[in-house]
Amino acid sequence: MVFLEAEMSWNVLISPGQLDRKGLLLRKAIIVHLLEDVTNRRASKEHGYYIAVNQLKAISEGKVRELTGDVLFPVSFTCITQKPMKGEIMVGYVDRILKHGVFLKSGPVESIFLAEKSMSDYKYIGGENPMFMNDHSKLEKDTAVRFKVLGFRWMEADRQFQLLATIAGDFLGPL
Amino acid sequence: MDRIPNGRRKGSVNPHVVLLSDSDSDSEGFIEEMAPVHSKSNGKASSESLKTGGKASSFSKGEASKGKASSGGKGGKGSASNAVPIKSDAELKLQLDIPQNSRMLMNCEAAELLQEIHEHMAILSEDPKIKIPDSFDKAFQYAKAGNHFTAANSVKQALEPLKKCGVNDGEICMIANIGPETAEEVYALVPSLKANRSLTEGPITEALSALANIKAAK
Numbered sequence: 001m002v003f004l005e006a007e008m009s010w011n012v013l014i015s016p017g018q019l020d021r022k023g024l025l026l027r028k029a030i031i032v033h034l035l036e037d038v039t040n041r042r043a044s045k046e047h048g049y050y051i052a053v054n055q056l057k058a059i060s061e062g063k064v065r066e067l068t069g070d071v072l073f074p075v076s077f078t079c080i081t082q083k084p085m086k087g088e089i090m091v092g093y094v095d096r097i098l099k100h101g102v103f104l105k106s107g108p109v110e111s112i113f114l115a116e117k118s119m120s121d122y123k124y125i126g127g128e129n130p131m132f133m134n135d136h137s138k139l140e141k142d143t144a145v146r147f148k149v150l151g152f153r154w155m156e157a158d159r160q161f162q163l164l165a166t167i168a169g170d171f172l173g174p175l
Numbered sequence: 176m177d178r179i180p181n182g183r184r185k186g187s188v189n190p191h192v193v194l195l196s197d198s199d200s201d202s203e204g205f206i207e208e209m210a211p212v213h214s215k216s217n218g219k220a221s222s223e224s225l226k227t228g229g230k231a232s233s234f235s236k237g238e239a240s241k242g243k244a245s246s247g248g249k250g251g252k253g254s255a256s257n258a259v260p261i262k263s264d265a266e267l268k269l270q271l272d273i274p275q276n277s278r279m280l281m282n283c284e285a286a287e288l289l290q291e292i293h294e295h296m297a298i299l300s301e302d303p304k305i306k307i308p309d310s311f312d313k314a315f316q317y318a319k320a321g322n323h324f325t326a327a328n329s330v331k332q333a334l335e336p337l338k339k340c341g342v343n344d345g346e347i348c349m350i351a352n353i354g355p356e357t358a359e360e361v362y363a364l365v366p367s368l369k370a371n372r373s374l375t376e377g378p379i380t381e382a383l384s385a386l387a388n389i390k391a392a393k
Contacts, residue, residue, distance in 0.1 A: 002348065003282065003284070006276060032304050032305055035305055035306050042308065042310070046274045052307070052311055054292065080288060080292075080314075082314050083272075085345075086267070086269070086270040086272075089349060089364050089365075091320065108309075108313045150264060169263075169264060169265030169364075
């Protein structure tokens, strides 16, 4: 996951009750709404996971919606996001171990699959504490692993990414 | 079932059929997790790039290189562009997809920025109306754990000379995020640098010794 600082332009909808003659209160209402919108949207395919709003750059003139009386303010701001890139090196922690491979977690990503085939010489060892082992190291729950991102997919319904990892290669594997 | 010879080199439709039924019978937990992947990827294959569909199959299979080649079978839309040469995982190069109006941050830069925001949040969080993205804490931890250095500015300075010998921003960012100790480690983890190794090896070795001086104690 690479951190990005992204400039974005969104519309924020303010209900008539929150409109105030005093500019500061209106500004606050807009910021609160913007933060709420960012939190609710969680992530996007284009920008990745939304981490934090960094800077509010401009609030343009509001447009009244005739039916509801709500006012739509175009807002531009910078946001820190985190997006997966193919071929990058990341560090994650073993979450679950299955016969076919291992699920890792890293930062905001909940589902990173490291298939048995992408582990070169590691072999599955079952039992109460299942693990993958080779001659000199092992992967068990909570092991920190350095891996390479083979690919990723955006899951629109869950608004999150799924990653596919590999540790086949030099300098990759448990840390 | 003879999975390995089937899956290894052939990118045809058949190995997939075999594989899907194979994973069905092998592990309950696995198929539970993977089931939504298949249904969604099938639905999506028509609207999104076939590459994505291919990755879905590789989730079940575990080899992206091959997954790509067989995505035609999965999404039901074969095309000539699927004939991508099979490369080993270790040689997979960094493919950056930076959205418009965005710039990449190294983990050390992000850690400093998020630290600042985190300090502001102590005040903000007193107001229950103010929401903070769920990902903030996880990303903050990730950035802190992935930051190997004491100051982002010094990291930039140490890596700046690499730009002159053709190392791009993405590669520089990767080097900073990996926090490598030897040039060998850099070339193994960022294989795109191998092409100009004769040109970059000297500057990279120099940059690494500069980075070693600003490494944070862990």
